[in-house]
Amino acid sequence: MPYWLAAPLWAGWIAGATAAPLGFDDALTRALHETPALAASASRIAAARQNAIPAGALPDPQLTLGLANVPVDGADRFSLDSDPMTMRIIGVMQAFPNAAKRGARASAARGRVGLAEAGMQVVRQTVLQQTAQAWIQRHSAEAQLRHIAALYDENRLFDAAVRARLAGGGGMASDVVLPREEAALIAEREDLLNARRAQAIAALRRWIGDAADWPLAGAPPKWPIDHARLAHRLEQHPELALYSQESRVLDAEIDAARAATRPDWSLGLVYQQRASQFGNMASIELGFDLPVFASTRQRPLIAARVAERAALDADYQAQLRAHTAELDADLAEYRRLDRALARQHEVLLPLAQEKVSLTLAAWRGGQGNLAELIAARRARIDAQLKAIELAGARDEMAARLHFTYAQPDDSGVQP
Template sequence: MPGKHLLLKIALAVLALFVLLNFGGVLAAQQYTLEQALAAPETPASTAPLSLSQALALAEQRSEALRAQDAATQAAQSQATAAGELPDPMLNLEVINIPANGPDQFSLAADFMTMRGVGVSQTFTRKDKRNAQANVFNKSAEFAQAGKFQALSKLRTATAQAYLDRFYLQEILALLQSQRAELELQIEAANALYRSGKAPQTDVFAARTELGLMDLKIQDTQALLDNAQAELQRWVGEQADAPLAGAVDLSQSRLGAVDLFETLHQHPEVLALDKAESMALAEAEVKQQEKSADWTLSVMYAGRGPEFSEMLSFGASRPLFVDQDNRQNQALAAANAMAAKAKAERIELHREHLAQTKRWQQTWQSNLKRVADFDRSLIPLTQQRTQAALSAYQGATGTLAEVLAARRMEIDMRMEKLRIQMDTARLWAQLEYLIPEEVQQ
């Protein structure tokens, strides 16, 4: 009996090994979900610093919007090629003179007049009309390309703004955290002076209150930084977690010193309406060409019975324009009206963007001057005030409240400078990437 149990255990073990080897892959495949199959493999975030140019390149590589516009351009170009060709010939099959009643009713071979025919017809669209039809799709391809420029401008502007927001918020957060560490030292000093009877307890409470307010500012700034990080990740992916390379020179912009009136004719949205006007004019040319009819030629070979001659027929046809004023002319007028609409919208949009870009340009230049004022006079003055208050407090001629007030003003001044720089950076990104360089190529 023990031998039988041993053999049974060995058999079960072999069976289990067989199932594992042959069906283990199936079980594993069943556990591998669709979400896992569709998920892109995670790329570990790089530890190398991420520059603005690298962030822009990553955003363009990941953009599906750009690929969509490329596909639209390719589709329009393919349609243009097809529109330039003659229509396909038509195969015609017919049976005529089929008996409708009598002993040969519905017979295809009994009556001598019944003929069975096969033929072909071809519409000969004039070359000018085919060229006009192809031109509509060529203009549609240009319109799709203008759409790509719009997507490219939006992508670069948003990526740069997210990058710069994160950079300056990190600077603000670092400033606040350094001041928090200093406040903790001031609290310790106030406690020591209070215990030795050299300072009132109100100094301790004032320092702790200041620390609590600083913590609130740190929390608010951290929340803004997390939002900027999420926005940057939306554009560049996992590489958004990499440290940033450093500051960007905000003092120069491609639209800083140009003739905006002429330059903004290349604005992607203005350019798109310009291409829409070209499309409408191309449609109008098609309607003009359609006022001239095309001929369709056909040939038919028909046979009856073996005792009768086979028949060959030729034909030609064309539409008769019996009411051009209410049909062809109205279609042409509608196409011209759409072209006029696109032109008016383009002019109005150009004016709107001209005014908006001038505001951005003026505010950007004004902010650069304000930042220079902070570095030249405002921040040095607050530093001197803080140093004077601290010296007075150490010499027992001033109070801790005066030191904290002076220090708070210095921090606020530095934070205000960084906030202005962040606003300036957003304006700089709007100006720098408003018109993609590819538009002018």
């Protein structure tokens, strides 16, 4: 292979030759530790947990200060010591929301913690799935590029054979062009695969940073893809699990809205200081809310929360159907790719190789023409690259199915 053709393929690999190899599980583990999206989710969980601490607590007490019965006219106006009724007041007031309201607020806060945790699982699933698919895309592209490198060597030998035959008086002068045309087509395929490899590295860099440029090691795992097993876990999909936590929050908000129809109460203690010649006094106060306009205040809020809950239930059913359809479609595509890959290896590749062997034997025996041989070789190249492409596409679909529908702790990767 000419250096100017080989350089785009190997330059990136040589640059990363001193880096540690990047295995499949290594990429997933690194993504879970380095992705900013997961750090953001962890901060949201921490915030929700902090918000849950005071959710069910009583409100802060109020300190009251004031003056009472201060004369505003006459000889003693604005005097604080002349009138026995004038008092300096200091007091404390504590509100006591009803227990149902406080319990509902605490329950809603705990639900928001669960919602933040469920949101983190959605992010985690996305990170694992897209990292896995990007790694497999790069692995597939590099496998095809290695095959391209071998094709260059084979093409060079083929070109030498054509020239030798022409030198011996066989074939036509135009035959010398055909191997070079084949080399150009191989170079075109190489450019396409180099672009796919660069795109896969870019996608991988989003999740693991500069480690995306490291050389790959190993192969993607083989996950068991079973319809019944995946369908059984469908309702545990992270996006569907969000609805369970959202419903918990809405149920608590419904309880809080209903609790608002019950009166809250407050207790106040007041110390009243009078002039030194008069005795001081103390008071106690009780206050009660009067939710007497529930039909225009509390009940509309209850109805609104109940309607939101019904909408959430309908959204859940819609999402469940969407994910069920998506799972069935992905499984159908996985089965198609699996059958196509088996057909490629068992039928099409052997036939392509057999056709090359037959046309090559005919050409060497002087009974075939070079164009037929070139066409057969091109078909074999297509079949070989197609087999690698199908294997990569099947592994990508397997990763999508596994990381979308498997349990978070069934992924084989620990955060």
